[in-house]
Amino acid sequence: MAGAVVAAMAGATMADVLLPLLAGRLIDAVGVLDAARGDAGVAALWALGGMLALGLGAAVCRHLALLAIISLTLETMGAIARESFWRVQRLSTDWHANSFAGSVVRKITRGMWAVDLLNDTILLALLPSVVVLLGSTVLLGFRWPVMGAIVAGSAIVYLALAALGTLLYVAPAARLSNRWDTRIGGVLADVIGANAVVKAFAAEAREDRALAQVLGQWRRRTRRTWRRGTNNGTAQLLVLLALRTVVIAAALWLWWVGQATPGDVAYVLTMYFVIHGYLRDIGHHISNLQRSVNEMEELVAIDAEPLAVADRPDARPLQVRGGAVAFEQVTFRYGGHARPLYEELSLAIAPGERVGLVGHSGSGKTTFVKLVQRLYDVSGGRILIDGQDIAHATQTSLRAQLAIVQQEPVLFHRSLAENIAYARPGASAAQIAQAARLANAHGFIGRLPDGYATLVGERGVKLSGGERQRVAIARAFLADAPILILDEATSSLDSESEELIQEAMQRLMAGRTSIVIAHRLSTVRALDRILVFDRGRVIEEGSHARLLQRQGGAYRRLFDRQAMGMADAAELALPALRNTARTP
Template sequence: IAPAARISNAWDTKVGGTLADALSCNAVVKSFGAEAREDGRLMRVVSRWRRRVNRTWLRYNTTAAVQLGVLLCLRSAVIGGAVLLWMAGKASPGDVTYVLTSYYVIHAYLRDVGMHINNLQRAVNDMDELVAIHGEPIGIVDAADAKPIAVTGGHIVFDAVTFHYGGHRTALYDRLSVDIRPGERIGLVGRSGSGKTTFVKLVQRLYDVSGGRILIDGQDIAHAKQDSLRSQIAIVQQEPILFHRSLAENIAYGRPGVSRAEIEQAARLANAHEFIMRLPKGYGTLVGERGVKLSGGERQRVALARAFLPDARVLILDEATSSLDSESEALIQEAMERLMKGRTAIVIAHRLATVRSLDRILVFDRGRIVEQGNHATLVGKPGGLYRSLFERQATEFGQLSAAG
C-alpha cells in the first residue's frame, strides 16, 4: 500500500498546486480568455490523481480482504480441529468450549491489530510530506549567543562584506564596505542584477554573509535575534502584499494592539485616510487576497501607513513608486518624504527622479559600488554610469512627451 499511497498523495498536492496557480493568476486567465485551457489542464491533473487514488484504494481493500480471509481460514481450522478431536473422542465438550472461547477472544484482537496497522500505515503515508517539510534545515539560524538588538540611531556599516548565492561560484560582493550615517537618506541605483536588492536583504539578514560583517549601531547583526532585528526595520516593497483582512488590521500589522486613532494618524501621514473613508466600511473594509480589491496606488499607500506605525529608525523603500500613475506617484512621494524624515532610509530606485533629493546615491554595477555622491555631483561626472542612466531616462521621457 505504502508506495501507491505516496504517489497518490504527491498527486493530491499537485491538484492543490494547479488550482492555486490558476486562481491566483485569475486576472491573466481572464485577460487571455484561457478558462477552457485551464479547465483542461486541471482535468488532466485530476484524471491522473484519480487513477492513482483508485489504485491505492484497491490495494488497501485487497489487503484488508486478504487479512480477513486468512483469519477466516484460521477460524475454520481451529473450529474444525476441535470438532474432529471431539468426534474422535480425544476431547470433551468442555475442551471444545474452551478452545472456541479462547479463539474468539484471540480472533477479535488479531482483527483489531490488523485494522490498526492499516490505519497507522495510511496515517504514516499521509504524513510523509509534512515530515519531509519539517526535516528541511532552517536557512538562517540564530546564533547560540544571539540577543535582541537595539536600533537607536540607524548607523549601518558594511565591513568588508563578501557574499555569494548558494548556487553561484562567483561572489556578488567581494569585500564591499559602506558606511551609512544615522539619519542619512541613501539611494541605490544601477542596472538590474547589479546587487541593489541583495544589499537590503543582507541588512534584514534574509541571507548570511560569506565574509566580513554588517553592523547596525555597532552591533553585529549575525549575533542578533532575527525577529528583533526585522521588527526594527520598516520596509515598503515594490509590490505591496496585503492580507485578506480589514484595512485597520493591515495597517497595524507591524505594531499590533495600537489604538484606532494611531491607525488613522498613520493613514493620514501616508495620504491614505481619504480614500479609506470613501469605502463602504472604511477601516473595516476587507481588501481581498493580496489586496486585490484595491488599486496599485491604494495598496502602496496602505503599505506606507503600515511602515509609519512601528516608528523604526531604519527604513527600506524598494521602488515604492514604480508602475503608478502620476497622481498616485505624487501622493506617495509626498508620504515617503514624511516617512524618511529623521530615519536612516535606503531607497532602491530605477526611476532616478525618485533619488534626486537624497543625501547620497550609491551606483551599483556587478556587485561593486562604482560611483557615489549626491545627484548634482554624479550627473556632472563625464562618462559616469549614473549620468548615462539619467540621460537615457531623460531622453526616453522627452520622446514620450513629444509623442504625447
C-alpha cells in the same frame, strides 16, 4: 494521558476475551439433566450476570477511553500545527520562493489529520487487537496448550503477512499518490490566487486542461494504490479462512477425544469468532497505520528542513540609537551559485543619511536590503548596525528596527485598520488614522462604506495598486523605526497622488536612516547619496547633481536613457490627446 487511555481500552477489550468463557459456562449449564436443573440454573444466572457486568464495564471503560483520546488527539494535532507553522515561517526566503503555498498548506493539514487517524488506529484498533490476541492465547493455552499454540502461531503468520503486504506492496504506491495529491493542492492554489490573470487572458479552458492532466496522473496513481490495497485485503481474508478451518478442526478433535465439553466447543468457537473479527480488521488497521505514516512523511520532511537563518545561542537584542549601517568586507553568494554576488564589499551609511540604490536588474540592490534584514547570512565579512554585528543579534529585535515598504505590497485578508496596525499591533484608532493621513490613504479609506473596517480581500485584491501601496506606506509610518527601507515605494501610484506621497515620504525619511531602491531615478534626486550598483559592486556614488556631471558615467547613462524613454512616451501620447480633444 496516554497511560490512562491504554488502561481504559485494555479494560474494555478484556470483556471481549472473557465473554466467550462465560458463554461456554452458560452452554454447559443449560445442557445439564433435569435432576440437577436447580444448581444448573444458578450457574446459568451467574454466567448471565457475569456477562452483563462485563458488558457494562466495557461500555464505561470504552467511554472514558474515547474521552481521553479526544483530548489527547486534539492536543497533539494543535501542537503539530503550531510547530509546523513556526518552522514554515522561519524557513528561508528561497524555500518559500520554490514552494507552492497551497501545497505547503495541504501538507500541514493532511499531516494534522494523519495524527487523528494514527491515534485512532493504534489506540482504538491495534491496541484492542493485541489485547484480544494475547488474552485469548493465554486462556486457550491454559486450558488446551495445543489450541493456544495453534491460535498464537496462526495469528503471528497472519500479522506478518498483513504487515509485509502493506509495507512492501501498498505503501510505495500510496507514497506516490500522496505526492500527486499535494500537487493538486498546489495547482489549485496557484491558479485561484492568480484568477485575475486567468480572466485577463481568457485562459479558463487552458487551466481546466492543465488541472485535468494533473488529475489524470493523480487518478492513475491512486487507482494503483487502491487496487493494491484491495489485493492485499483479499489475500488476508484467504489466510483467515485457513486459520478458521484449523481452529474449528482442532476444537472438534478435542471434543472427539473427550477433552472438551459441548460448552468448551462453544467457548472455542465464540472465542475464535472474536479473534476472527479482530484479525480481519487488523489488516485494515495496518493499512490505516501505513496511510497515516505516508501522509505525515511530507510534514516530517518540512520539519527536517534546516532553518537557513537561525539565531545564535548567545544572540542578544539589537540596540539601535542612530541607525548607522556598515558592510565590512562582505562576501555573499546565493546557494548553488559558484560565483559570489558580493566579494569583499565595504560601504557605510551614516545615521540619518538618505541613500539611494540604483543599477540594472540583478546588480545587487535588492540583495543589499535582504542582507540588512538578515534574510540570508553572509558568506564572509560582517554587517553592522550602530557597531553591532547583526549576526549576533536576535532576528526579532533586528527587524523591529526596520520599516519596509515593498514594491509589490502584500496585504492580509483583514480590515484596513488591522493591515495598517500590523507594524504596531497595539496602535490606537487615532494613531492608525494619523498614519493613513501621512500616507495620503485616509481620503480613500473614508469613502469606503465600512471605512477602516473594510476587508481588503486576499493579498489586498479589493484595492487598486496605488491604494495597496499607500496602505503599506501608512504601515511604515506607524512602525516608526529608525531605519527605513523603500523598494520603489511610489511605483504603483498615479501621477496625481505621487506628488503628495513624495512629500509624505520626505517627512517619513526625516531623521531616519533611509535606504531607497530606485528604478525610476526621479525618486532619488533629493537623497543625500546615490550608490550605483553593477554586478555586486558599487561603481559610482555621490549626489544626483554630482553624478550627472560625470560625462559617460553609469548613472548619467541610466538617467539619459530614462529621460529619452519618457520623452518618446510623451511624443507618442500627444496625437492621442489631440484626437481626444477634438472629439465632441
